[in-house]
Amino acid sequence: MAYKDEQLNEEKVFKDPVHRYVHVKDRIVWDLIAAPEFQRLRRIKQLGTTYLTFHGAEHSRFNHSLGVYEIVRRMIGKFTNYPHWNREERILSLCAALLHDLGHGPFSHSFEKVFKLDHEQFTRKIILEDTNIHRILKRVSPEFPKQVADVIAKTYADKLVVSLISSQIDADRMDYLQRDAYYTGVSYGHFDMERILRVMRPIEDQVVIKSTGMHAVEDYIMSRYQMYWQVYFHPVTRSAEVILSKILHRVKFLYETGYTFKLKPTHFQSFFNQEITLRDYLRLDEAVVYYYFQSWLEEDDFILYDLCERFINRRLFKYIEFNPNTQMKEWMELYRLFQDVGIHPDYYLVVDSSSDLPYDFYRPGEEEERLPIHLQMPNHELKELSRHSDIVESISGKKRTDHKLYFPKDLLEAVKDHKLKKQIKEILYGQGEGQLVD
Amino acid sequence: MAYKDEQLNEEKVFKDPVHRYVHVKDRIVWDLIAAPEFQRLRRIKQLGTTYLTFHGAEHSRFNHSLGVYEIVRRMIGKFTNYPHWNREERILSLCAALLHDLGHGPFSHSFEKVFKLDHEQFTRKIILEDTNIHRILKRVSPEFPKQVADVIAKTYADKLVVSLISSQIDADRMDYLQRDAYYTGVSYGHFDMERILRVMRPIEDQVVIKSTGMHAVEDYIMSRYQMYWQVYFHPVTRSAEVILSKILHRVKFLYETGYTFKLKPTHFQSFFNQEITLRDYLRLDEAVVYYYFQSWLEEDDFILYDLCERFINRRLFKYIEFNPNTQMKEWMELYRLFQDVGIHPDYYLVVDSSSDLPYDFYRPGEEEERLPIHLQMPNHELKELSRHSDIVESISGKKRTDHKLYFPKDLLEAVKDHKLKKQIKEILYGQGEGQLVD
């Protein structure tokens, strides 16, 4: 690479509650952080609607992105003396780490599902098209933006570089587990990252773990498992996600059926039409979404109004355990009964299965993109982790799915027809309300 | 009080990173938290623009309000056996603690200054006028809302109750110091709250501290001192505040001078006219503010556009030490020079003194509203803290002010007239740029 790393006169630091300090010495990194497309990540929460369950989880993707960068920086610091590590990949690794989530929009999961988007494509576009980020990256070399995008897309030739941010034990996950645990305040999510960094060894195309560090990795895997079930798949968070998705569906439906909005959804138009320009995409941050939701409290359409009101004021749906595979009959009946009492079941009777959410704890072989974790034995042989660890083995095979049925208890209670109401409640709660989780 | 405390079937908890858990047993408290006016606090950051300096500081006033409630709950738990503590004030204390910041709007400091508002008046209105909060409070008794408002306004007869949330060492401060330290990640802000709670003694009209706990209180006072200078008055945060104020000034000016906005500032109108209804006020959260700022990037007025762009993309003003009292001449000269080079000094040359910001570390006698801290000696005599503690004495007498001059370095650099530019820079930086703090 012809580019000579341009260093800042003096190292800069960001005070970070998780890693204490984030250190920046490269001017490129400094300038990327200052770019509007990166600053925009401050206006997008790392955990979307989770703050409605864990009030501390109000941190942004900006936080997390700095954290991933910092972990990669520390990894590389330990790698410099290993033969397989190519020192010329340093600045590439740092930039890819910093920018890996750049294309996230507000409440990505719901938006992606409803509007058939893919935030990774937008990450790519922001890096490759005519943006501040692109112009900064190009200062390294003309092909540098493409290299950064390729690392993030996992198509870059040097798989070792890719694995820093995309493997079963990469900087991305190590940051978010710790960070999300810190901000939610849950006691899971802690593991000995310093030890993991110490036992990481870069070999040809991946980072492996010295087998003496296996227990630290077990602990990390357990943290992940606990964070998924305790935080990421929390049923209250999913209730908010359900409502959010239904708002988007409703507004799309209204738009398509010619409803006259008091506040026209200008910012959403290109989303409805599936012709989203990068400029439109970058303008849509959480503030804009909240602005619309609040404004739609003035709309005449009851469903849109009601759903927005629920989201804004946190009047979420209640839920019961409900398996759509085995309870199809009840489902059909409830659907019909909801129609009969005038509660639109397409919006108000929703099965959510946690496997719809990003589920990625350790399952070797299932996710082709994420490399499994290999232990390096004293004789330098490699062993896949679950072959060596009882604990990891125990959780790696089993896919666990959690199904819940969400519905607005308050609307049901307000139903006038006592007979229908009773029928609905009997299906939902059986004899008592014992089944109702709260 | 005729009201019999209505308890929840089962205690509810919120996971809180600072206090581990926030415990709720009273239905009133539970319902207040669920009220839209309280949920709205989730959309207002506790520390306004501080997140632009400390990226972790993205927590909301919702967080802090729960925390103050929890501390008061713990205090009261320790008070029950003391003769001066009136057990009937329990629910009143809890509600006042929870609601004490209810009237805060987005970026309160700037909004209050520019639009001559007082968030305490809005707290009062939300409690006393026709709101969900009001209706919930009235379930206790018809006069209960007024009592809650009076406690918050410090006019309630039982000064002991008032002091729980308004004294030099109240639940409000104990929460925010710890919370702000936690989210920013700074190491100040920690003190031994558990010990302070143990040595608090309710006497007639205040909470005093057993003298054996003096060192814990010293530590708390020092935390406050450090948090003010390290976090709350951080010059970068103030740079953002300066820009924010200037945006509001500009938009007000444009409105008053008949400028035609592409996006009409509907939500601000009643602010310009000084006829703010409660409904208008409650609608204005941070999302709305950000929505406008982003939209104004499309406006033709350069100043409005530029300031909004700076705020959104964090292109802040630079600053130098500058004392307006002793450097009036330089100020006048700079003002004139800025005019000459076409940079409007009313918006781009701003002196900010930290005493403009809420400055309230321990100064007995200066702030009539905040009661000083009294130590209770072994012989039950009371002594004002600074009479007994060298450390507190040392910082209690001295008012410290920090003056900075803010300006847009980039605009200056772009000035074409080299002579004028050089003159400006000489005043700002002297011979080099050494004075420029960065």
Add this chain to the structure above:
Amino acid sequence: MAYKDEQLNEEKVFKDPVHRYVHVKDRIVWDLIAAPEFQRLRRIKQLGTTYLTFHGAEHSRFNHSLGVYEIVRRMIGKFTNYPHWNREERILSLCAALLHDLGHGPFSHSFEKVFKLDHEQFTRKIILEDTNIHRILKRVSPEFPKQVADVIAKTYADKLVVSLISSQIDADRMDYLQRDAYYTGVSYGHFDMERILRVMRPIEDQVVIKSTGMHAVEDYIMSRYQMYWQVYFHPVTRSAEVILSKILHRVKFLYETGYTFKLKPTHFQSFFNQEITLRDYLRLDEAVVYYYFQSWLEEDDFILYDLCERFINRRLFKYIEFNPNTQMKEWMELYRLFQDVGIHPDYYLVVDSSSDLPYDFYRPGEEEERLPIHLQMPNHELKELSRHSDIVESISGKKRTDHKLYFPKDLLEAVKDHKLKKQIKEILYGQGEGQLVD
């Protein structure tokens, strides 16, 4: 119970790094802590030789005993309103918690094995025979000492009381896991005890866990698993234990064969003769043991001198993986070769299997004394934990044993006969020294 709880004038606290404060309000508890037999626990390390591996692990059994007391105190505080909890058992539970480890001597594991002792018998004796502890307990009632001893011996009628300090998730373990993690500095050992205390429910004869708290219990079980393999069974600690045991064996052998000591092992005499009085037992603390070991550096017997020198100066044995069940032939050969080169194999060639050490992570059915953990489902049915948790199930079935062969590498290196030396090394290390763990 006729005894009326005598309370201290004012609650006393101990500053504790793990639980922040240990609170004492009962005079009985206060007096027990001040008793010489309890103060003696300050002179016995909680983790014996572990400090030679983790230098922070220098904390005493005094620390831990206070911690167990404090956890039981908090448990009881939550139990008072449950029907199955008998409030009259409060003081009994607190005393049993405080005193449960009272009979521990220095380096209990080695001493118990070599001298065929049982520290639980000594706990019982200290409580029941004529001691300060006994006299204090008797102030409650004549039968109170026996009740305390019975709770500790798990024979007390009210099994709920027993289970507080002797179950799979009792105060004993919850304290030591957290405490040992704190002092060693390892990142395992943390779990959300506050949450576990919140979901504990006293039923007839045990404490069960509300099923919503299952994940917190999983986390606790994992902590235990990790602490066992990372800390308690650490091979370096076991090396020190091996040497310690061999010192005791050697000194016993010398005593029995009429060796003339320069420093007569007066304090050990009754141990050799298996006629240990309580007074002798109580005098033997770690200071006494270290005093002897240091003095024996002056003895003429090489083995005694050498082993003591190793222990005092931490010149431990090295070790390799070695399975005595499958490698009997190598063992026999090594034994003979060690004899040939003049290194006494009874002292210098030692297989240690970790199942010799207290191994008690979750295996329902195997340990009759420790009750398994039951979850209480929403319908109040009980389910044994491993039936409900994949993770616990995965580690509960499997007994894991770790075998190591310990030997003094330095003595081997000093062997003059190169042929024999080579033979030994080939068996130990194969071709290289790769097998040697260190």
Add this chain to the structure above:
Amino acid sequence: MAYKDEQLNEEKVFKDPVHRYVHVKDRIVWDLIAAPEFQRLRRIKQLGTTYLTFHGAEHSRFNHSLGVYEIVRRMIGKFTNYPHWNREERILSLCAALLHDLGHGPFSHSFEKVFKLDHEQFTRKIILEDTNIHRILKRVSPEFPKQVADVIAKTYADKLVVSLISSQIDADRMDYLQRDAYYTGVSYGHFDMERILRVMRPIEDQVVIKSTGMHAVEDYIMSRYQMYWQVYFHPVTRSAEVILSKILHRVKFLYETGYTFKLKPTHFQSFFNQEITLRDYLRLDEAVVYYYFQSWLEEDDFILYDLCERFINRRLFKYIEFNPNTQMKEWMELYRLFQDVGIHPDYYLVVDSSSDLPYDFYRPGEEEERLPIHLQMPNHELKELSRHSDIVESISGKKRTDHKLYFPKDLLEAVKDHKLKKQIKEILYGQGEGQLVD
């Protein structure tokens, strides 16, 4: 220096609860840690009798010594690129840091006072005379041991090296404040060491602090102040120290007056005769001291027996505030009354002033050996800290002394002559016992 740093094949780490890991790469350092004279520090508590007040404070000088080494290692890591830092001093700095407390004996303060010793002389002897430590150091170069001793003695020519472990803000203090806070569990003692390390700048003959880091240093100074008054000078700890000193005085007196001991104080003999050899000194660890104290419980001399019993079983003296300068008359009277009732006042009536204990918080000019802290202003000028910081200024001028009078309340209570007893109590407590601190 001709010596080429010999590195270990692989970096070794010690798990440390304060610094997480202590890293060792130099074989010299590794070997020094393994030397018997260094391992001996495991048998000497860092805080002497403090564990009788704060039960967690059972950590040894071994812990602290590793910690100081680690901090110096980190400092040097940051210094390598500064012109004033001589890279050749690296190994010297590390060794001096590791060994700076090597000459400490058990309960140094009391032993030094009673036997007129100086642990620093013993540090020097261990380094310079024929010891394992000396032999290891000599491998670097013949003059290396002397250099290490000189750095510790503060006489080494390169004052910058000296200042790393002997200045107002050196590695020694930074470690012990944090470490002692960690083990005692007090919340003081925390400061942002990482930030301090970042703002340290090595200049000619000292380490100065970039002025932007002033607040972190203030916080450190405050920690020191709080730790002194809350932990190091705690009156209960001083009570134990008083008893310990009196034991030593008594045994010396008995020895000198020909008393026949049941257990002859062999280990102390050379201390009594002021002819202490290095070998005698190194043999005297805390285990030996405790062994004697326990054995002396069998002695016929009541005073020796009684004082030992108090120390072993923590039956400490009570105390009142008492100023010997202003209360000489009371003192004389008490002395006479104690004699009259047969309680030997030389052993049982003791004034202790905290300035007898190592009192060294920030007082520029008073302690010639400890360099003051200098801030480096943006213009590179140096300013002494207290000139710039109000807080430091406030505590730096004032010498604070705390006087207490210690006595055995239980012996007084047992006095038969009611009139004399009453007289004593009136002087001690005035009318009530209110003055008695407990």
